[in-house]
Amino acid sequence: MVHTEDVVIEITDLVGWVTINRPGRMNALAKSTFSRLVEASLELDARDDVRVVVYSGEGSRAFSAGVDLKELDAAGSMLHPMGGPSRNLNEVVLEMSKPTIAAINGVAAGGGCELALACDIRIGARGARIGLPEAKVGMGANFGSVVLPQLVPKAIAMELLFTGNLIGMETAERIGLVNHVVDPDDLRSFVSKFAAQIARNAPLSVQRMKAMASKSIGLSTSAALRLDVGPDPYRSQDRIEGNRAFVEKRxxxxxxx
Structure with missing residues (x-):
């Protein structure tokens, strides 16, 4: 189990919580943090006792302020975001078989925003902000430039990318970027109940739906309907159990x- 100074893992009632634990640095993503988040994601995706994975940040100031610019400044150079010897974090999260939730407890900027975009569902604390300020610091927002226009209208996505402005959770909810906005003190309990509701459902069905929805993007309807990706719930023991439980009213x- 991955449990280090900057990444903390908890498993509660079939829900795996991944917390970026660098509150003194606004939960900025150092190179080691990226690696540990990848390790945690792969491990939780493979565990039978985890059906939903939640990402969040320690404290109330930030989900993640993005790439650790102090570390980057000291290094002087960086690899292309989809290159290098290790897997890209956002790609790993995007391709996880299990549902993922970003519990946005504070600022989600740059790489922190991209991590939230990689998740299936985003739930934000009132007062938190989200955005991609890469244009203001000479970065490229490689992942965000591709995914953001798939989640919100293109003109709005381009405005956010070109200006680098952060938006509040209420605005993000209005444009469809986040699913729910709750009071900061209620975020953990709200996300816990929300994740538990998903975890109670048939896991093979949920994983099948995620795979079909994700891999059908850009395909024609007829081609998408014939993808047949993900686990097969139709021939599963859970399908028999679900049918029987409905008949027996339990x-x-x-x-x-």
């Missing part, structure tokens, strides 16, 4: 098989 006991 809660189903899904095992992921």
């Amino acid at each position: 809660m189903p006991r899904f095992l992921g098989r």
Whole structure:
């Protein structure tokens, strides 16, 4: 289990929580933080006792302020975001088989915003802000430039990319970038209940739906319907259990098989 100074993992009631633990640096992403987040994501995706993965930041100031610019300044150079010897964090999160939630507890900027964009669902604390300020510091927002226009209208995405401005959670909810906005003190409990609701459902069904929705982007309807990706819930034990539980008027006991 990955549990280091800058990345903390908890597993509670089938939900894996990944917390970026660098509050003194606004949870900025150092090179080591990226690597540990990749390790944590891959491990939680492979665990049978985890059905939903939640990403958040320690403290109330930041989800993540993005790449650690002090570390980058000291290094003097950086690799292309999709190159190098290790996997790209956002690509790993985007391709996880299990549902992912970004619990945006504070500022989500740059790489922090991109991590939130890689998640399936975003839930924000009132007062938090999100955006891609890369144009203001000479970066490229490689992942955000591709994914953001898929999540909000293109003109709005281009405005956010070109200006580098951060927006509040209410605006982000209005344009469809975040699903829910809650009071900061309620964020953890709201996300816990939300994730638990997903975790109670048949995991193979949820994973199948995620795979179909993700991999069908850009395809024609007829081609997408014939993708047949992800696990097969139709022939699963959980399908039989779900049907039987409905007939017997009880809660189903899904095992992921």
